[in-house]
Every structure is written in structure tokens, then in C-alpha cells.
Amino acid sequence: MSSSSNAAESWISAFCSLVGHEYFAEVSEEFIEDDFNLTGLQSQVPMYKEALEMILDVEPEEDEDDEEEEEEEDDDDDAVLGDANGTGDRFTRAAMRRQMRMASDLSVIESSAELLYGLIHQRYITSRPGIQQMAEKYELCNFGLCPRVFCNGCRVLPVGCSDTPGQETVKLFCPSCLDVYTPPNSRFQSVDGAFFGTTFGCLFFMTFTELDVGARTADSAAGATNGDKPRQQGPSTTTTLPSPLQGPSTTPQPAVINGVTPSNLAPGLGPGNFYEPRIYGFRVSERAKSGPRMKWLRMRPTDVNELDECRRYYEEHEEDGLEVPVEDQNMVDMTVEQTVERRKKAPIRRRRANTANGRTASPMDTNGVVDGG
Amino acid sequence: MGEQFISSRGNEYFCEIDEEYLTDRFNLTGLNTEVQYYQYALDLVTDVFDLECDDDMREQIEKSARHLYGLVHARYIVTTRGLAKMIEKFKQGAFGKCPRVICEQQPLLPMGQHDTPNVSAVKLYCAKCEDIYNPKSSRHAAIDGAYFGTSFHNILFQVYPAMMPQRTQRRYEPRIYGFRVHAAAALMRWQDERREEMKERLRSARVETGFEIEDAGDEDIEEDEDDVEGEDGIDDMFEGQMQRV
Secondary structure (H helix, E strand, O other): OOOOOOOOOOHHHHHHOOOOOOOOOOOOHHHHHOHHHHOOOOOOOOOHHHHHHHHOOOOOOOOHHHHHHHHHHOHHHHHHHOOOOOHHHHHHHHHHHHHHHHHHHHHHHHHHHHHHHHHHHHHHOOOHHHHHHHHHHHHOOOOOEOOEHHHOOOEOEEEOOOOOOOOOEOEEEEOOOOEEEOOOOHHHHHOEHHHOOOOHHHHHHHHOOOOOOOOOOHHHHHOOOOOOOOOOOOOOOOOOOOOOOOOOOOOOOOOOEOOEOHHHOOOOOOOOOOOOOEEOOEEOOOOOOOOOOOHHHHOOOOOHHHHOHHHHHHHHOHHHOOOOOHHHHHHOOOOHHHHHHHHHHOOHHHHHHHHHOOOOOOHHHHHOOOOOO | OHHHHHHOOOOOOOOOOOHHHHHOHHHHOOHHHHOOOHHHHHHHHOOOOOOOOOHHHHHHHHHHHHHHHHHHHHHHOOOHHHHHHHHHHHHHOOOOEOOEHHHOOOEEEEEOOOOOOOOOEOEEEEOOOOEEEOOOOHHHHOOEHHHOOOOHHHHHHHHOHHHOOOEOOOOOOOEEOOEEOHHHHHHHHHHHHHHHHHHHHHHHOOOOOOEOOHHHHHHHHHHHHHHHHHHOOOOOHHHHHHHOO
């Protein structure tokens, strides 16, 4: 089977250049040709074989290999029709079928191919080459910007809210406020969210931990994709004053919290980054019938140590003589030797602070299973 | 000019100011220092402009007139009649729908982050998530936020509390292969604690919290927790909260 990647334009690149398909990455042919990557898709896509051929730009086969395969598939039909069918008859039948396929099935195959491509795409963008390709598109701001004012034009990623096709259209995930938005342009409302999947958004930011999520990029001013003018960023301080509850933090901040650097943990949230309703300059009371109720959604602790639930738990139970079990100590990088040694000497609080110092955790460390206790 | 101004492209967010409002000098207090060629601009707005002048001058005056109209607009939309006009537009979704997925197409309201002109552009306020968003279209992003002001949308919901949408506790949870991601989930649990604190404050003040399915949800969870603790003490709190969705 020779693929026609040298031909004028492959089906894949034609598909990706269609209006509304700007979010798609071009899945490499090697990825599709590896059967392992297609496991289970056969049952989800009607006319799977034809659809796959269409994606790979393979001409429907007329040689005998194909004939034999079809023969197996058609055994039942043959049994019904009886053994009267000679080989010649079969040949004409196959030709007829091809003709019918050309006429009526082409649109069915086309939509099957789109479905199949989407499902392969969902898997591809979580693979190493795929996520890399999406990262390039992300860098170029191909997916647009977060519409939320306090996210300051943070770049977003296309995600699905369901992995099953036909349920939801594609949404945009903003790493700065950890929320999902409908794409501004209605042409994306015909793109299935399952073609991007639920996993991709988060996996992306755990893969590229060095990305500065909250940074006001030069491209965010360019506002490339959706044709927005650069946002006029007035000083946002007048509408949001830090609430009296959350003063500036005095406690030292860890370099890594729950596997993420604090500066990358929802930088668009927290004091100064949420809207506070005011009437003639006076804050609207939360006790008013139509007063604010949703501040929590955009809150973030000034002291991110509050999010270290494991440590908080053991600190609260310190007087009960509860020690941090070995398996829980692996929430931050730590070799077994260190763990044992430190456990003898240091109280819990200091031990935590030490280990959190200046390390960059890989995403795997968040599970607390790296060192295996 | 009012009608013409409203119907021109990009001015869809504005409503038409009543003639009487515009001609009442009291409503224009202080604007003469804000607007160049104030008198001519006002004449133009009220359709009594009859000055013979060159095109440059005419353009200047028209620009001033637009500015004047915007500033009067900010005052007009907080009056009873202005609010009534804006709520009609709000009901029609003339200001767009909230882009946040969980808000389910909640209609938006235009607002400004500042009451002084030329500081920031118009933003859109969603009453369901209580957050502000940039308008989709660039022609709206060029409108001055001060033409709507910082108070209008809040006053509107004070005057028409029935227009307030039900708030929801549902939210997007980042997941990888079905598993919640620890960093985000920990933050969300922390936020949920803040929400519960707020609800407790409201309850002790005997104020409705305004969340949908809230009461039923809470009871369910309490029961769940009891059950679980009774069985084998599994810490299933978070699951319960999730299922409330």
C-alpha cells in the first residue's frame, strides 16, 4: 500500500484546512498506519475500512487481496444467495458495489472518515508527536484567547467535555482560570468536542510545565485568530480591591505545590483578579438578594500552602501523635534515604519546607508513587 | 441623531435616550467640561444643529456628539426608563451570551470598569458567574466602558431581582483519563470550602443563597457522608460533592 503523501494534497491536510477545522493537528500517517493506535475504533465507525482508506488516500483496492478479504466478509451473503455465484459473477458484483459506493456511499464514507479521523486525532494529540504539534499551534495562538477580562488574554486550548462523539461541541480550556468557554466563532460549533477529548487540556499543561501560563504574551496583543483588537487594559485595580480577608502572604511560598509551580496554578484567579460588583463605588453586599454569590469560583489562596492538604491534615493532627506515613511523604521529590533520615530528625513542617525547595517536579510525582515508599 | 446613532454598526449595545431626558439641562450637569464644542454637539444630538461649517469641523463636532451621547447614556440607563429599555435588550440577548460553558448561554450586560472616559473599553458582565468578559467583536471592543459605567448592571439587578439567574455550583473539572488532576482539584476543594463558608454566613443571616438545587443537594450529601462513615469510614466527601453536579 503506498500512501499518496506526495500528491497535490492529502485528505488529511485538506480536512485540516477546511473552515472550522483550524484547531485540528495533522495526524501523521505513521500514527494511523499503526494498528495499535486504532484499537477499538472499528466498532465505533461505520464503513471503517473505507473510511480509513479515504483518510490515507488509498485507492479502493481492486486486486485480489481485497477480493479475498471481502469474500470472507461476504460469506453470509453468499450462503443466502446460494452457491450458484461463480467467480465471474462475483467480480461483477464487486464492480457494481464499487459503483454504488461511488454514487451513494461516498457521502457516508466521507462522514465516517471525518468521525474516524476525529477519534484518531483525540488519541494522537495525547501522544508525544501530537502534543508537540499542538504546542506549536498553541505558541502561534491558533486557538485564541480567554474571553475573561482578568485572564489578560491568556491562550487557550481546544478540549472536549466528553470523549464520546456526538455529545458536545469543542470548547476552549483556559489554564489561567481553569474554566471552559465556548469558541467565539460559530463555525466551531459544528466541531465535535470528542475529537479533542477530555484528557488533552490538562495533559498538555502537565507535559509542558515550563510554559508560563499567566504571562502576558506579545501574541495576546496581536490577538491573532479571532480578529479581536488588542485589549485595552486599563489598570484593573480600581474595580477590584483585595478583600480584607486576604492580606499579603508572609509565609514562604513553596517552589512546587501539588506538582505545579505556584505561578502556574490558576494565575488568573485570586485577589485582584476577580470582579467585585459596585454601585457608585460601594461594594454590593453579599446579603443583598441579588448580591454576589460566586466569588469562590475565582478565588485562590494568597498562601498556596493552604492547598497542601496532606500537610495540613497532619499538622492539624500533630498533637494526636500522628506521623506522616511513608507513602504520603512522596508528594514531593524525595529519595527513600532522605525520607528516612529526615523523619528521624526533622519535625514535619521543616521536612516539607526542605524538600519543596527549588525542585521542579515532573507530573508523575503528583501521584505520590514515584519513590514507592 | 439618536436613532441614527443607535442603528449604526457597532452601536448595538446602546439604547435610545428619550428626547426629554436629553433636553433637561439638569441631566447634563458637568458634561460641558467633558465635551469639546459642547453646545454644537448637543445641538447635533438633539437634531437642531444648523451651523454652516467645513467638513473637518463637522467631523469634530460629530465625534464630540458621539462622546456626549455616550456620557449621557451612562446616566440615562440607570433611570427607570433607561433600565426598562436595557432590560428589553438584555432579554433579547442583544449584548451576547456568556462564553463560559457552565453558564449555558446566560445573556450578558455591558459594563465599564471605570466611570471616567478613555480608560478602558466596554466589558460584558455575566450575572450567573459574576465575571466580566471581553466582547467577541472588535467593533464593540472599541466602545468606551464609561458609556455604560460601573454601576448600571448592578443597579439593574437591584431593581429587577427577578432577572437574577439561578447561580450554579456546577463547574468544569480538569481530568486526565477520567481522573481529576490533583493541583486543580485541591484548589477547587479549597474554593468549595470558601463557598460553604459563605453559604453558612448567609444562612445565619437568614438570606437565600440563590443556588439551584442547593438544599436538596446538601441533604443528599449529609446522608451520603453518614452512610459512608457508618460503613467503613472511607473519606468519600469529595466524591459526594462531585456527585452533587
